Amino acid sequence: PRTINLAVVAGDGIGTEVVEQGLLALDAALAGSGVGVATTEFDLGARRWHATGETLTDTDLDAIRTHDAILLGAIGDPTVPSGVLERGLLLKLRFALDHYVNLRPSTLFPGVPTPLGNPGEIDFVVVREGTEGPYVGNGGAIRVGTPHEIANEVSINTAFGVERVVRDAFARAAVRPRKKLTLVHKHNVLVHAGHLWRRTVEAVNAEFPDVTVDYLHVDAATIFLVTNPARFDVIVTDNLFGDILTDLAAAITGGIGLAASANINPDRTSPSMFEPVHGSAPDIAGQGKADPTATVLSVALLLDHLGLAAQARTVEAAVAADIAERSGRVRSTAEVGKDLAARIAG
């Protein structure tokens, strides 16, 4: 019988709470399937850093590498200097494990409150590049703290890195009914990076002639996300623009309590990582107030990645059914998790 070896990084704040419910959902989805789950918990995040000064050691990373997938809760805490855990742990995982496809689907489930007056049908997916761009950590500063300080941040974009994520995005667009890919960048200002992206999309389009391509500057893309989100099918974009657009996308589809994400290594040379888009939300941590739905939907993405599509659909259907009956009811994290697991179990 097959066993999924799952590395669990609950992390900080509400991370622990939502991951617990995510694991319940995973168990429920696999019940009776003959597939089991063996979890290894990794003590990473603020507690560990305070205790040892470590963010992610080589030993941890090597151990994580031996797993089939990673379920991550949330990273970040106000007691740790900004950037230490984000760069030293979360981004280090994404970069070290070559998660070059950061997949973030946005669907407006029926019954979900949205800030948009007339949202229309929202069902798109953002393919955010995960290993390049302004996220490479290639900045630096001189004369820090003086009136002559200069702080630079370098966005690195390579043909290799852009092409592989663009090809992945085309492949995803090609199997969707609308077969439409929108490149989002800012090539009228960031001319070097932007033109690399543009040329790459044009070139790869030849391999996917059925896919219709269009382009939006990132500023214009934010306009369409609130005035006509139905126009989007698959969006491909760089690491920073993807970060910004997917929070906005989450907002228009009911908030980050529902937004799932997958950090995928499509070549399967290392485990992919599944995490809600939301952060550690220290203001509500430990109070049972966090919505575990985003984590449960991330579990669906995990199941998909591991070839368990039927189980993934069951999880998604359970979430959709649960959401349709929410209408203002307040439930704790554990209650939502329990309800979802029950629906998944059928």
Place this chain on the structure above:
Amino acid sequence: PRTINLAVVAGDGIGTEVVEQGLLALDAALAGSGVGVATTEFDLGARRWHATGETLTDTDLDAIRTHDAILLGAIGDPTVPSGVLERGLLLKLRFALDHYVNLRPSTLFPGVPTPLGNPGEIDFVVVREGTEGPYVGNGGAIRVGTPHEIANEVSINTAFGVERVVRDAFARAAVRPRKKLTLVHKHNVLVHAGHLWRRTVEAVNAEFPDVTVDYLHVDAATIFLVTNPARFDVIVTDNLFGDILTDLAAAITGGIGLAASANINPDRTSPSMFEPVHGSAPDIAGQGKADPTATVLSVALLLDHLGLAAQARTVEAAVAADIAERSGRVRSTAEVGKDLAARIAG
């Protein structure tokens, strides 16, 4: 009698159409004030580039420098390679004239349709840095067009540049009823630039103890712009984040047809430039379909900058009154301009 020497750069696409109406509004606002306007038109943009290969010559720039202010329509045309006019003309003006405050107010006028179901009161202003950040044009690429291409973009941020725009933003916040300043950046990822911004805001806050400061990552800021825009009073942010946020801000307050902007040199060492946030909109150019309201509101910012606050308020009141009576009426660019000028004239 005082004369405003105004450099007019109508530019591309709908630029000509909206600038014409902006000038009518300016004339109407100044009628009877004893202040006259002398305009110098500069033939810059796509036509000029096709004819001569020039974007902005030193001669043009020197001539523009002799003026009191610049009214700009829009720059950019699909027949010109992306970036040529944006970098060579529009951004060159902003950088050469040291427009370090890119001021973009967002007000939801009563009666304006917004994509938000429950917008609340929206009345904030974005102080976007205008001369640094990822806009500096400090990128480059090697092995272009090969599988080994690398394209970099460098964001440069200086204590000098950040401090002056932050101080300007504090000064603006200090005279507003709510006295609230929100720094938007991404200091958990762009740690060098982000921490410079953060430290600078903390330091300058000491000079403005009445101003309350908060911080949002740029991704979270897009969420609040659609879920609770009323929380914003003054936003200060870098050049690229400001570009993105102000398009979204325009979208939630009725669209870029209404969004005004001022590229200000607060030290008055060179003329400031006033322009609608929208682009050249080649798809509707020459059809009398463009809304000149954003340009007319930019004229109000121009009047404010030149110390003609009463006239600026008259222009804004005229726009507000016109908007309140729009409700779906379709008017041409010239009709809107004529109606606005008539209201301004009183």
